[in-house]
Amino acid sequence: MPADAKAATVDILEALLATPPAAPPAGAEAFPNQAALARLVRRLPGPAPTRKPEPPRAPCPAPAAPAAPRAAAPRAKRKATHYLSQAAAARLDAAQARLRAAGKGRVTKSGLVEAALELALDAFEADGERSPLCRRLGRTPSAGRPSR
16 A cells, blocks of 8 residues: 555544534434434443452362273264255254254254254165165166166
């Protein structure tokens, strides 16, 4: 940026609050909420609030033995966008509401979709063309077209 252009820049907020406002048209403010903004800015200067110092913490004890292996940590997730029919989306909402009402903890639509997909794919991998997934789609992987 050239030096002349930098010198010509104006701090808009400073200009707004430092210069007296022009006379507004009859019955209107020059800038909407200008008075409220000016009151807010005038309140800000002053000493910063003080905090109480935190007491020193005791050091963490070293573990006595190596920790036992935990259950598999959740794998990294990848965002994927898929489109659902209105009926499928409504069923997903209803299933989420029923699971939450049944006290199943935090139930997310993402978790529901992932669980359903894993169930369907497990059955497909085990049963192939006889799986509910193939029946629902009305296709067999080898044919690649509807079997009617």
